[in-house]
Amino acid sequence: MPETAAGGPVSAWALLRLRRQLELGLPLTPRPYLTLAEMTGLSEQEVMSAIRQWQSQGLIKRLGLVVRHRTLGYTANAMVVWDIPDEQVQSLGQRLARAPFVTLCYQRPRQRPDWPYNLFCMIHGVDRQRVLDQLTTLIADHGLEQIPHDVLFSTKAYRQRGGRYVSGD
C-alpha cells in the first residue's frame, strides 16, 4: 500500500480513483501527475510515488506511448495458433516468444473438439505475404513441420483500447 509523504496510508479509494483515471491515459497537461492528483484527491507526490510503486511491483508493465499499429500501416496481423503436445508447450512457447517478429506469445487451454490449439503467436506485419514468409521461417527454425497450426489474419478492428479493469465503460 503506497504511503503519503508523512508516512500515513493513502486512502484506498483515492488509489482506486487514480487507477481508474490512469486506465484512460495520462493527461496531456504540463504537469500531468498534478492534474491526476486534482482529479483523485491525492497530492502530486502521492500520485508519482503510487505510480512508481505499481511499476516496481509489476502492476504497471510499461508507461509510455501506446501505439495503434494498424493506423501506422501494420495491417497484416496474424494470430498463429498451434496444437502442441502438452509436455512441449512451455519450452516451445518460450522459444517462439524470442523470435524477432513474434509480437505476442501465450498459452491458452484447448476447447476440444471446436478448438484444438493451445499456443498463440501474433505476428504484426505490413504485408500479408511477408508475414506468411516469416511463419515459414518460424516453422523451419523450430522444426514445427509436424505441429498442426492455423493462421487467423484479422480483417477488421471493431475496438482496440486499453483494458479498463476498474474504470468500466
Place this chain on the structure above:
Amino acid sequence: MRLDTTDRQLINLYQRELPVCERPYEEMSRQLGIAEEEVIERLQSLQDSQVLSRVGPVFEHSRAGASLLAAVAVPEEQLDLVAARVNRAPGVNHNYAREHIYNLWFVMTAPDEDTLDDRLDELEHQLRLPMLRLPMVEGYHIDLGFDIDWEALP
C-alpha cells in the same frame, strides 16, 4: 499514416519509460530538442489521428483484474451487427474480425473472475452463438511495445 522524423523519434524513445517527474513532457522535450509545448501538441495530435491509443500505463492483466479472450462463430452477413453488440457489453477492450469459422475475437475485462463470468454468460445468452472462452494459462511474451520498423511501413 506517414509521420515526420520528430514524431517517429517520440515513438522510438517513449513507448516505455515515460518519465515520472513533475514535468515529464519537458524532460522529453529536452531529449528531442524541441519545446515542451510542442511535445504536448504532438502527443495530442498523434492521439487525435489514432496513431496513439493513449499515453499511459499498460497494466499487467493478471494483476489488474480478470480478462479473457473469447471468440464467437458468426454468420458472415451478421458480423458487423454482432460486433456492435459485443462492443456494447461491459469491459470489452479488443474486438476483431478474423478469418476462421470462429470469426469474431474479443477480449473482455472485469474487476474479478466472477464478474467476468457473469458478463460472458449474459453476452452468450444474448447472442445465442457458440462461444469459445480461452483464458490465459501462461504468457511468454505479452508486450506490444515493439520497435516500429519505419522503413517497412507504406
